[in-house]
Amino acid sequence: MNETELARSSENxxxxxxxxxxxxxxxxxxxxxxxxxxxVNLLLSILTIGVYSAWAKVRTKRYFYGxxxxxxxxxxxxxxxxxILKGRLIGVALLVIYTVAxxxxxxxxxxxxxxxxxxxxxxxxxxxxFNAHNSAWRGIRFxxxxxxxxxxxxxxxxxxxxxxxxxxxxxxxxxxxNQYQIDNHRFGESLANSSAAGGGFYRIAxxxxxxxxxxxxxxxxxxxxxxxSWFPPEILAESVTFDPENPDASVEVDPAIxxxxxxxxxxxxxxxxxxxxxxxxxxxxxxxxxxxxRIALADNRVRNRISxxxxxxxxxxxxxxITVTLGMFTPWARVRRSRYLLPAMWLExxxxxxxxxxxxxRTSAQGDEIGEAFDLGIGI
Amino acid sequence: MNEIEGSWFDGDxxxxxxxxxxxxxxxxxxxxxxxxxxxxxxxxxxxxxxLPGAPTRLSWxxxxxxxxxxxxxxxAMRRDLALGGGWLSRLENRMSVAVGAGMLCVSxxxxxxxxxVPAIAARAAFxxxxxxxxxxxxxxxxxxxxxxxxxxxxxxxxxxxxxxFTSRDETDASPRVEFRAxxxxxxxxxxxxxxxxxxxxxxxMLAENDQELLAVYFHELGxxxxxxxxxxxxxASAWLVMFALLTGDIGVxxxxxxxxxxxxxxxxxFSRALEREADAFAVERLLAAxxxxxxxxxILEKLEAQSGLVVSVNxxxxxxNGSNRDDPAPDAAISxxxxxxxxxxxxxxxxxxxxxxxxxxxxxxxxxxxxxRIAD
Numbered sequence: 001m002n003e004t005e006l007a008r009s010s011e012n013x014x015x016x017x018x019x020x021x022x023x024x025x026x027x028x029x030x031x032x033x034x035x036x037x038x039x040v041n042l043l044l045s046i047l048t049i050g051v052y053s054a055w056a057k058v059r060t061k062r063y064f065y066g067x068x069x070x071x072x073x074x075x076x077x078x079x080x081x082x083x084i085l086k087g088r089l090i091g092v093a094l095l096v097i098y099t100v101a102x103x104x105x106x107x108x109x110x111x112x113x114x115x116x117x118x119x120x121x122x123x124x125x126x127x128x129x130f131n132a133h134n135s136a137w138r139g140i141r142f143x144x145x146x147x148x149x150x151x152x153x154x155x156x157x158x159x160x161x162x163x164x165x166x167x168x169x170x171x172x173x174x175x176x177x178n179q180y181q182i183d184n185h186r187f188g189e190s191l192a193n194s195s196a197a198g199g200g201f202y203r204i205a206x207x208x209x210x211x212x213x214x215x216x217x218x219x220x221x222x223x224x225x226x227x228x229s230w231f232p233p234e235i236l237a238e239s240v241t242f243d244p245e246n247p248d249a250s251v252e253v254d255p256a257i258x259x260x261x262x263x264x265x266x267x268x269x270x271x272x273x274x275x276x277x278x279x280x281x282x283x284x285x286x287x288x289x290x291x292x293x294r295i296a297l298a299d300n301r302v303r304n305r306i307s308x309x310x311x312x313x314x315x316x317x318x319x320x321x322i323t324v325t326l327g328m329f330t331p332w333a334r335v336r337r338s339r340y341l342l343p344a345m346w347l348e349x350x351x352x353x354x355x356x357x358x359x360x361x362r363t364s365a366q367g368d369e370i371g372e373a374f375d376l377g378i379g380i
Numbered sequence: 381m382n383e384i385e386g387s388w389f390d391g392d393x394x395x396x397x398x399x400x401x402x403x404x405x406x407x408x409x410x411x412x413x414x415x416x417x418x419x420x421x422x423x424x425x426x427x428x429x430x431l432p433g434a435p436t437r438l439s440w441x442x443x444x445x446x447x448x449x450x451x452x453x454x455x456a457m458r459r460d461l462a463l464g465g466g467w468l469s470r471l472e473n474r475m476s477v478a479v480g481a482g483m484l485c486v487s488x489x490x491x492x493x494x495x496x497v498p499a500i501a502a503r504a505a506f507x508x509x510x511x512x513x514x515x516x517x518x519x520x521x522x523x524x525x526x527x528x529x530x531x532x533x534x535x536x537x538x539x540x541x542x543x544x545f546t547s548r549d550e551t552d553a554s555p556r557v558e559f560r561a562x563x564x565x566x567x568x569x570x571x572x573x574x575x576x577x578x579x580x581x582x583x584x585m586l587a588e589n590d591q592e593l594l595a596v597y598f599h600e601l602g603x604x605x606x607x608x609x610x611x612x613x614x615x616a617s618a619w620l621v622m623f624a625l626l627t628g629d630i631g632v633x634x635x636x637x638x639x640x641x642x643x644x645x646x647x648x649x650f651s652r653a654l655e656r657e658a659d660a661f662a663v664e665r666l667l668a669a670x671x672x673x674x675x676x677x678x679i680l681e682k683l684e685a686q687s688g689l690v691v692s693v694n695x696x697x698x699x700x701n702g703s704n705r706d707d708p709a710p711d712a713a714i715s716x717x718x719x720x721x722x723x724x725x726x727x728x729x730x731x732x733x734x735x736x737x738x739x740x741x742x743x744x745x746x747x748x749x750x751x752x753r754i755a756d
Contacts, residue, residue, distance in 0.1 A: 059431055062431050
């Protein structure tokens with residue numbers, strides 16, 4: 001087909017631009033099925049001292065992509081495990097160099113750490129490019145065209161700015177990272193674009209901080225109440241010897257009470273962890289909802305009706321269940337997350353039949369040679 | 381002739397076209413719904429490995445691909461065209477394999493945690509620079525400062541004991557010996573790192589003669605020279621890392637845990653195996669120094685006699701009172717709490733719990749061992 005024919009045929013076939021349709025994503029995976037894949041992956045990875053983990057990653061991603069459906073067709077993950085293995089070997093080598101340098105001299109370790117930090121943007125670019133190039137839908141590959149200097153700005157300079165401004169600039173840095181990631185992605189030749197604004201990141205950062213403060217206050221209040229009911233003042237007074245005349249003398253505590261103090265301290269420690277997790281998950285739930293409501297791909301728009309509290313609850317309860325089952329719940333947790341997120345997302349689209357593959361993706365296997373150096377968990 | 385149904389993508393546009401893939405007697409062809417026939421060289425056919433629940437993708441060198449959900453059809457095609465593969469998905473499809481793999485994974489992890497990690501830690505402990513042991517000793521002394529106020533023994537008595545210990549000790553680098561007064565832990569001695577041991581005043585008082593203290597010193601020296609505290613700390617760190625990996629993305633937790641919870645295992649009891657090593661070490665040294673291991677028996681009996689009074693930190697000569705467990709878990713609440721348990725104080729939920737967990741290493745067995753060494 002030559003160009004004129006193509007233009008004519010698309011005029012004939014495509015719907016008028018204003019008639020936009022809604023195409024929902026769907027997820028068909030189930031926990032028991034993925035558990036069997038996961039446990040075989042785990043066993044083979046252990047038996048091969050980690051070498052199989054590259055194949056395990058491909059099977060995992062193929063399972064999740066292959067069970068994700070849009071407009072009747074499943075997504076595809078096309079990476080070769082060997083490429084991932086190469087990337088991981090490079091990652092391990094970098095870490096070994098860094099560690100060995102550190103044991104020889106602190107200066108050498110610092111230099112290696114600095115070099116590693118400078119390499120980080122390159123590692124990110126390679127990971128995004130590899131992942132995008134190996135992700136496809138209806139036979140068309142995604143792509144990532146981010147360049148080095150903007151990556152350097154997004155991943156090093158803006159976070160540095162965030163730290164130098166004592167955290168005030170951090171939401172803005174996260175906004176810049178988001179823009180870099182999304183705006184450099186494409187599907188075939190169609191460029192992705194994020195209309196998220198810096199203000200949105202400040203809004204969710206403020207809510208997260210609010211949640212953190214409220215939870216901290218609640219934890220401290222609960223701890224104080226609990227403490228006083230467990231150790232009434234009269235018991236404390238009896239079991240703790242402190243001489244006000246002689247403040248230098250050490251405070252003596254009844255050993256029996258001391259044991260309870262320690263247990264109490266341990267519970268308090270978990271309360272702090274809980275606060276950190278709740279805040280982190282709340283941030284992630286709000287961020288996901290915001291970011292995936294503001295992505296455009298040519299004249300298609302990604303939208304969702306994810307409820308941030310509901311998504312938060314899934315992340316939080318997944319963590320609890322994974323912890324109490326010592327990891328065995330992991331496959332169900334992952335499936336549960338996808339089962340909630342994907343059906344709550346859709347594409348506002350006029351035409352899904354005419355995305356065109358990028359010429360570069362066909363001629364060269366750019367991004368295909370070496371996989372992710374570290375498992376960055378990057379996905380579409 | 382066999383065929384499977386699926387979707388055909390040309391790799392140029394995101395348009396799906398229905399098609400069937402037909403094979404038979406060495407020939408292979410794509411039959412689009414819109415008509416026509418594209419023959420495929422079976423030699424160039426590439427098929428994604430079967431994966432339960434996921435579509436199978438076939439390509440033949442160009443940009444085209446054919447995607448199908450027909451698992452049974454794909455299996456038949458693999459068989460007919462002798463494409464092989466598929467053993468992974470057969471494993472992944474069986475619940476019995478999953479259950480077996482699960483049990484094998486758990487056993488491997490448990491075996492690694494309880495045999496592999498301590499074995500590696502036992503070697504790795506000797507690779508640590510001496511500075512690490514110095515810092516660890518300082519850190520732990522600082523942590524338990526409140527239980528261990530300064531000694532009430534005279535300077536001369538302390539210095540005399542240290543001189544006596546080091547004069548009977550063959551090693552070039554003797555650990556530093558600290559003396560502390562302690563009501564809480566009573567008559568006891570502790571090893572805090574490869575370079576730090578501590579005696580309580582009560583123990584010094586309890587001993588009938590300095591030979592008994594020397595026996596205790598050699599026992600602690602055994603823990604120190606064999607780097608038992610370092611081994612415990614390394615084992616606990618490895619367990620924490622394993623726990624973090626097992627329970628998924630809890631990197632933050634890992635950092636926090638590594639910072640604080642390690643103190644618990646460092647101060648917690650030694651395993652029985654480590655105690656036996658330290659006993660054997662002490663007997664060797666006593667014999668080498670021309671002393672009778674009888675002194676060790678007599679101090680053990682004295683500590684046993686005042687049993688019910690104290691439990692030790694770090695499971696030392698006096699730990700037959702119940703602080704010792706095989707395999708200390710990286711569990712700060714329990715390990716740290718054990719420091720303070722004393723059986724003659726109030727019972728209470730926590731103390732009872734600890735008593736249940738504690739295994740009582742038999743003093744008799746230790747005495748029997750020493751006697752057998754004397755007999756040799």
